[in-house]
Amino acid sequence: EAGVTQFPSHSVIEKGQTVTLRCDPISGHDNLYWYRRVMGKEIKFLLHFVKESKQDESGMPNNRFLAERTGGTYSTLKVQPAELEDSGVYFCASSLRHQETQYFGPGTRLLVL
Amino acid sequence: SQQGEEDPQALSIQEGENATMNCSYKTSINNLQWYRQNSGRGLVHLILIRSNEREKHSGRLRVTLDTSKKSSSLLITASRAADTASYFCATDGVNDYKLSFGAGTTVTVRA
Numbered sequence: 001e002a003g004v005t006q007f008p009s010h011s012v013i014e015k016g017q018t019v020t021l022r023c024d025p026i027s028g029h030d031n032l033y034w035y036r037r038v039m040g041k042e043i044k045f046l047l048h049f050v051k052e053s054k055q056d057e058s059g060m061p062n063n064r065f066l067a068e069r070t071g072g073t074y075s076t077l078k079v080q081p082a083e084l085e086d087s088g089v090y091f092c093a094s095s096l097r098h099q100e101t102q103y104f105g106p107g108t109r110l111l112v113l
Numbered sequence: 114s115q116q117g118e119e120d121p122q123a124l125s126i127q128e129g130e131n132a133t134m135n136c137s138y139k140t141s142i143n144n145l146q147w148y149r150q151n152s153g154r155g156l157v158h159l160i161l162i163r164s165n166e167r168e169k170h171s172g173r174l175r176v177t178l179d180t181s182k183k184s185s186s187l188l189i190t191a192s193r194a195a196d197t198a199s200y201f202c203a204t205d206g207v208n209d210y211k212l213s214f215g216a217g218t219t220v221t222v223r224a
Contacts, residue, residue, distance in 0.1 A: 043203075104157075
């Protein structure tokens with residue numbers, strides 16, 4: 001069974017540009033989560049989808065971040081326009097049921113110059 | 114606010130020794146999970162322990178949970194060089210599905 005995959009693995013962009021990150025959860029997992037770790041800080045929750053619906057987006061830092069999960073399969077996280085403080089590692093995770101094991105992808109390393 | 118806090122921040126041991134790290138949290142939890150992250154790689158799930166469980170084993174890993182003290186420990190027995198990584202505890206709340214992570218313990222196993 002394939003694990004959670006994320007694309008791209010690395011992204012280097014300039015401040016003001018747009019970047020879209022993609023996450024493919026484990027097949028059949030209705031729950032999909034986005035987290036990020038900015039330099040030197042702990043991993044922080046961004047948002048949670050159940051199928052295509054946003055269950056909790058309390059961790060989204062501001063309206064420059066937009067997450068979608070059309071069709072309830074893969075998800076995208078768009079940052080527009082990117083700022084320097086958005087640099088970090090963005091993780092995606094999925095779980096079969098809520099409050100069960102969350103399986104993480106390898107992360108996307110974003111660097112905003 | 115940070116829910117889990119690992120202790121120590123860093124640990125260096127000789128191959129074959131045991132490594133113990135602790136995690137403390139602030140609010141009531143439903144589950145506590147331990148993850149490992151090798152340098153530059155993703156988070157690998159190690160073990161999940163539920164709030165009504167006190168101890169769990171998986172291979173060379175032993176996790177304990179003391180809900181009265183709001184703390185958990187992860188013991189790695191007979192450590193190997195491949196165990197060199199950062200270890201994180203993560204909790205989810207009773208009515209909360211998101212994980213709250215600590216800052217992690219960096220473990221270095223010397224050959």
